[in-house]
Amino acid sequence: xxxxxxxxxxxxxxxxxxxxxxxxxxxxxxxxxxxxxxxxxxxxxxxxxxxxxxxxxxxxxxxxxxxxxxxxxxxxxxxxxxxxxxxxxxxxxxxxxxxxxxxxxxxxxxxxxxxxxxxxxxxxxxxxxxxxxxxxxxxxxxxxxxxxxxxxxxxxxxxxxxxx
Amino acid sequence: xxxxxxxxxxxxxxxxxxxxxxxxxxxxxxxxxxxxxxxxxxxxxxxxxxxxxxxxxxxxxxxxxxxxxxxxxxxxxxxxxxxxxxxxxxxxxxxxxxxxxxxxxxxxxxxxxxxxxxxxxxxxxxxxxxxxxxxxxxxxxxxxxxxxxxxxxxxxxxxxxxxxxxxxxxxxxxxxxxxxxxxxxxxxxxxxxxxxxxxxxxxxxxxxxxxxxxxxxxxxxxxxxxxxxxxxxxxxxxxxxxxxxxxxxxxxxxxxxxxxxxxxxxxxxxxxxxxxxxxxxxxxxxxxxxxxxxxxxxxxxxxxxxxxxxxxxxxxxxxxxxxxx
Numbered sequence: 058x059x060x061x062x063x064x065x066x067x068x069x070x071x072x073x074x075x076x077x078x079x080x081x082x083x084x085x086x087x088x089x090x091x092x093x094x095x096x097x098x099x100x101x102x103x104x105x106x107x108x109x110x111x112x113x114x115x116x117x118x119x120x121x122x123x124x125x126x127x128x129x130x131x132x133x134x135x136x137x138x139x140x141x142x143x144x145x146x147x148x149x150x151x152x153x154x155x156x157x158x159x160x161x162x163x164x165x166x167x168x169x170x171x172x173x174x175x176x177x178x179x180x181x182x183x184x185x186x187x188x189x190x191x192x193x194x195x196x197x198x199x200x201x202x203x204x205x206x207x208x209x210x211x212x213x214x215x216x217x218x219x220x221x
Numbered sequence: 222x223x224x225x226x227x228x229x230x231x232x233x234x235x236x237x238x239x240x241x242x243x244x245x246x247x248x249x250x251x252x253x254x255x256x257x258x259x260x261x262x263x264x265x266x267x268x269x270x271x272x273x274x275x276x277x278x279x280x281x282x283x284x285x286x287x288x289x290x291x292x293x294x295x296x297x298x299x300x301x302x303x304x305x306x307x308x309x310x311x312x313x314x315x316x317x318x319x320x321x322x323x324x325x326x327x328x329x330x331x332x333x334x335x336x337x338x339x340x341x342x343x344x345x346x347x348x349x350x351x352x353x354x355x356x357x358x359x360x361x362x363x364x365x366x367x368x369x370x371x372x373x374x375x376x377x378x379x380x381x382x383x384x385x386x387x388x389x390x391x392x393x394x395x396x397x398x399x400x401x402x403x404x405x406x407x408x409x410x411x412x413x414x415x416x417x418x419x420x421x422x423x424x425x426x427x428x429x430x431x432x433x434x435x436x437x438x439x440x441x442x443x444x445x446x447x448x449x450x451x452x453x454x455x456x457x458x459x460x461x462x463x464x465x466x467x468x469x470x471x472x473x474x475x476x477x478x479x480x481x482x483x484x485x486x487x488x489x490x491x492x493x494x495x496x497x498x499x500x501x502x503x504x505x506x507x508x509x510x511x512x513x514x515x516x517x518x519x520x521x522x523x524x525x526x527x528x529x530x531x532x533x534x535x536x537x538x539x540x541x542x543x544x545x546x
Contacts, residue, residue: 061381062256066266071275071386078279079332086286087328090308093293100295 188217237485248484251350251477255470257380258371260354270372271380274349278340278377307335311507318508319515322402326514329394333387334507337378341469341499344376345492350473378469378502381462388461391510392454399517408517412451414443457513461506468502 192213196206223229257269289304297305308331315330316323343349349372356371377383399408410416417440423429472495479488 060255062254063381063385064267067257067269067272067380067382068386068389070272071383072390074275074279075332075336075386075390078282078336079328081279081283082286082332082335083328085283085290086304087308087331089290089293090305091312091327093295093297094305094309094312097295 188213234486238483238487241483241485241487244484246484248481250481251474253474253477255381257375257382258356258369260356260371260373269380269382270375271377271383274340274344274374275377275383277374278336278343281343282335282339315507315511318511320519322398322515322518325401326394326398326511326518329391329398329514330507330511333391333510334503337387337465337506338500338503340377340383341503342496344378344469344473345476345495345499349374349376350477376469376473378465379473381466384462384466385458387465387506388458391461391506391513392458395510395514395517396454398514402518411517412447414447415440417443457509461509465502465506468498472498 192209195213196209257271259267260270260273261268285300286304289300293301311331311334312323312327315327319326319330352373353370354373356369396408399411417432417436420429421432421436421440424431476488476491476495479491482488
């Protein structure tokens with residue numbers, strides 16, 4: 058043992074050294090580093106899971122958005138078609154009504170014209186009769202000769218012209 | 222050509238090689254001593270150069286670890302990165318051998334590995350063996366005034382005290398972990414294998430299944446194997462300590478001789494070799510320790526559970542032949 062240099066005191070000292078080193082390294086090296094590694098791997102796992110979740114959600118939102126967009130488009134188309142149809146119907150109605158009104162107006166105007174013409178005819182006929190009677194009376198009240206007659210007629214006509 | 226650094230490096234190397242044969246320095250063959258040299262003594266306790274080197278190694282390990290983990294960051298930088306890499310690789314390695322008990326045994330294995338590799342590599346640094354202090358040698362023959370020149374530092378593993386201590390620590394911890402994992406009396410049944418006798422006498426008293434008389438013979442074999450197991454633990458200590466000591470000590474002697482023969486450049490390849498050897502020895506020590514501890518914690522634990530959980534209804538002898546080896 059002496060030749061090999063083994064001294065019990067040194068052996069014990071080195072044993073103590075080893076366990077001391079083990080204790081200190083456990084405190085300052087293994088525990089903190091392993092804890093850090095574990096925490097980091099946990100965090101990374103969590104981050105990855107979160108990213109997955111987020112991706113899924115984005116995809117869902119995208120699908121939802123597309124769906125709504127499609128729906129809105131269809132609705133808009135429907136609304137436009139409906140509006141067009143309504144407008145067409147309205148146009149037809151307006152046209153029909155205008156036509157009817159125009160027809161009615163024309164009929165009314167024609168009737169009025171006819172009535173006025175008739176009234177005018179009646180009035181004219183009355184006046185002509187009156188004038189004839191008056192003219193005849195005047196002719197009959199005076200002895201009338203040819204020139205007087207002509208005179209009378211001329212007067213009458215001028216009166217007539219004045220009167221009309 | 223004259224401006225290329227490579228050219229000048231070549232010239233310098235060749236000059237140094239030639240310089241090996243005609244240099245003015247007086248380089249001596251180092252004094253080779255198995256025992257570590259005593260540098261000083263504190264209160265009668267001799268302090269050897271290997272002990273000092275051990276302390277230096279410990280100090281380096283502790284200071285670097287403390288610096289690296291002083292304020293740890295989620296995003297590692299610099300030293301923390303290196304230390305994390307080392308610890309992570311070591312842990313994964315131990316896990317690949319020891320499996321579920323890794324968290325328990327990791328400090329032992331890692332400390333063995335780190336201490337041995339750092340000590341071996343530091344032992345190759347300039348200054349080790351070359352810085353000498355004068356020490357008044359207590360020479361019995363010529364009076365007390367003989368002065369001895371003693372290297373201040375010498376690689377820790379070139380002292381059997383160190384390697385024996387490491388080996389004892391390793392084997393001791395494997396017993397401790399065995400007891401922790403397997404349980405107190407069960408673990409030591411490994412060395413005093415009387416399970417078969419217990420089963421036999423239980424069977425005789427009608428408390429368990431009867432086992433044949435042949436189990437007495439197998440029980441005797443078990444006892445013998447138990448003694449071998451016990452012997453094996455001491456063999457482990459010896460093989461651990463002498464393997465490490467032998468390799469590192471031989472490396473140191475080899476380097477000393479090479480420096481004596483070819484002081485310049487030519488001894489460099491051997492330095493590289495010793496770097497390799499130092500790492501390999503640390504690795505071997507750690508691997509074997511892990512394997513032995515894994516053996517002590519896993520193998521017998523499983524067997525003990527089997528014995529306890531199944532009060533074997535079938536003939537016990539046949540089912541347990543070959544176990545306990």
